[in-house]
Amino acid sequence: MTATEDLIASAEAHSAHNYHPLPVVVASAQGAWMTDVEGRRYLDMLAGYSALNFGHGNPRLIEAATEQLGRxxxxxxxxxxxxxxxxxxxxxxxxxxxxxxxxxxxxxxxxxxxxxxxxxxxxxxxxxxxxxxxxxxxxxxxxxxxxxxxxxxxxxxxxxxxxxxxxxxxxxxxxxxxxxxxxxxxxxxxxxxxxxxxxxxxxxxxxxxxxxxxxxxxxxxxxxxxxxxxxxxxxxxxxxxxxxxxxxxxxxxxxxxxxxxxxxxxxxxxxxxxxxxxxxxxxxxxxxxxxxxxxxxxxxxxxxTGEFQQRATELGEHLHAELGLLAGSGKVVEVRGRGLWAGVDIDPSHGTGREISEKLMERGVLVKDTHGSTIRIAPPLVISKEDLDWGLDQLRAVLG
The missing domain is CATH 3.40.640.10 (Type I PLP-dependent aspartate aminotransferase-like (Major domain))
Incomplete structure (x- = not known):
């Protein structure tokens, strides 16, 4: 049994089953990336339901917390x-x-x-x-x-x-x-x-x-x-x-x-x-x-400063433009959202939202499904354009 399997089995045995997480066990994270207990990296395209707008381990926030912890x-x-x-x-x-x-x-x-x-x-x-x-x-x-x-x-x-x-x-x-x-x-x-x-x-x-x-x-x-x-x-x-x-x-x-x-x-x-x-x-x-x-x-x-709002605007326009192309191809039924936040209705012929999320996980991208064949995309606002494009490339690959 791998470390991942062992930890998931322990969690299943000793915690209430009020969540159905993807089978990945995160051990560390920085910026828009998370690393599991096996050392594999994943691009975080959920950002803790927007709790991580400023990314994992943001230095300014960690410094503020650390300083206060000592007081x-x-x-x-x-x-x-x-x-x-x-x-x-x-x-x-x-x-x-x-x-x-x-x-x-x-x-x-x-x-x-x-x-x-x-x-x-x-x-x-x-x-x-x-x-x-x-x-x-x-x-x-x-x-x-x-x-x-x-x-x-x-x-x-x-x-x-x-x-x-x-x-x-x-x-x-x-x-x-x-x-x-x-x-x-x-x-x-x-x-x-x-x-x-x-x-x-x-x-x-x-x-x-x-x-x-x-x-x-x-x-x-x-x-x-x-x-x-x-x-x-x-x-x-x-x-x-x-x-x-x-x-x-x-x-x-x-x-x-x-x-x-x-x-x-x-x-x-x-x-x-x-x-x-x-x-x-x-x-x-x-x-x-x-x-x-x-x-x-x-x-x-x-x-x-307005910096993060501007990033969400610029990267959001790019995100929606790229997702719009997928909608035009027929692989995606509809795309909704504002800024760096999108709800993507996948054509059900490609699978449920959960199945799409699992396939993306296998390719190193973490998203969350909701309501049938819908997935949500909401990466940290600190994500680079290159990483965002890489994540979208994985979605394209999953949809064929």
Whole structure:
């Protein structure tokens, strides 16, 4: 038995089977490349679902983390620490907002947004107690907590976790008419992903996001944009909402905010929204800890230069042009996405998304499938054009 087989067998024996990973065991990584326990290298074309926008082991982020590790890593919010104020101020400024509520994971940020919207609805909008409702989009992916899966339309994510949390109305993604019909006097927020990642990198039709913004303002409802996967440079802008000059009331951030080093997430909004919280009404032991703030500060500093957004724009144009040629050949049914992010629907005659992912793995490229014959491509923003082209060459070879 090889080292890979032995480690996979041990994992299968001693861990819950809530994931079905590709049969590769990563031992080290740098930039856009990962190396397994056998010494074989793989081009990472997933980037941890955009958590690794700045690549594996980014020197700036590792230095920031290492320096902080030697000082203090955790105080809890029972005390102030010397990285917290600057992190909140710099992140708020990057977002054009006033306040930040730091958490750890993306799901925690979404849960926090749900609580924020409901509390705002009762205290500010004046919705009668217990009646607040939030409108969400079908095919969403906002996390896997019991509340979040309560408004999922994915049977795999939702089945067997009831009873489900009430208070959510689901409408088709991209349908402004359905959204308008769903908003009532009890609606406190519209929660959507500007680009639906897990659904296959679905980009809404032009005018949809501005329409959501106009409707929510008109009806006195919060627009909450889940930019956990689409934000922080992935689409070629700091936030995917910027592609249509839209500024939501609330940004939900995560994944890349931790630089692939530590889990960091945040809810970012103005004081009239986040100001509804009083001491003791919400919290997190690790949220906003010194190590997270040190890494998050460096992420913000890197985004402030615009360098990574520009790379995502330029390499994204190249990526979509090359994938468009595959679509024209008939081997690919459809390509969607923005920036350095693409959902690729493979012609089913070539195999399922899982089968295509396995064939790419054998050729040294790692991607992730979703929904039948769809694969997602989202390499670190630091990938070179040469490496990106090599990865696309492997896709062409797999498709014949």
């Amino acid at each position: 203090v890593t955790l105080t809890s919010r029972a005390f102030h620490h010397d990285r917290f104020a600057e992190f909140c101020a710099r992140l708020a400024r990057l977002c054009g907002k006033e306040m930040v509520l730091p958490m750890n994971t993306g799901a925690e940020a979404v849960e926090t947004a749900v609580k924020t919207a409901r509390k705002w609805g009762y205290r500010v909008k004046g919705v009668p107690g217990g009646r607040a409702r939030i409108v969400v989009a079908a095919n969403n992916f906002h996390g896997r907590t019991t509340t979040i899966v309560s408004f999922s339309t994915d049977p795999e994510a939702r089945a067997d976790y009831g009873p489900y949390t009430p208070g959510f109305d689901i409408v088709p993604f991209g349908d402004l008419g359905a959204l308008r019909d769903a908003v009532t006097e009890d609606t406190v927020a519209v929660l959507i992903e500007p680009v639906q990642g897990e659904a296959g990198v679905l980009v809404p039709p032009p005018g949809y996001l501005p329409g959501v913004r106009e409707l929510t303002r008109e009806r006195g409802v919060l627009f909450v944009a889940d930019e956990i996967q689409s934000g922080l440079g992935r689409t070629g802008r700091t936030f995917a909402c910027e592609h249509e000059d839209v500024v939501p009331d609330v940004y939900l951030l995560g994944k890349a905010l931790g630089g692939g080093v530590v889990p960091v997430s945040a809810v970012v909004a103005d004081a009239d929204v986040l100001g509804v919280f009083r001491p003791g009404e919400h919290g997190s032991t690790f949220g906003g800890n010194p190590l997270a703030c040190a890494v998050g500060l460096e992420v913000v500093a890197m985004l402030e």
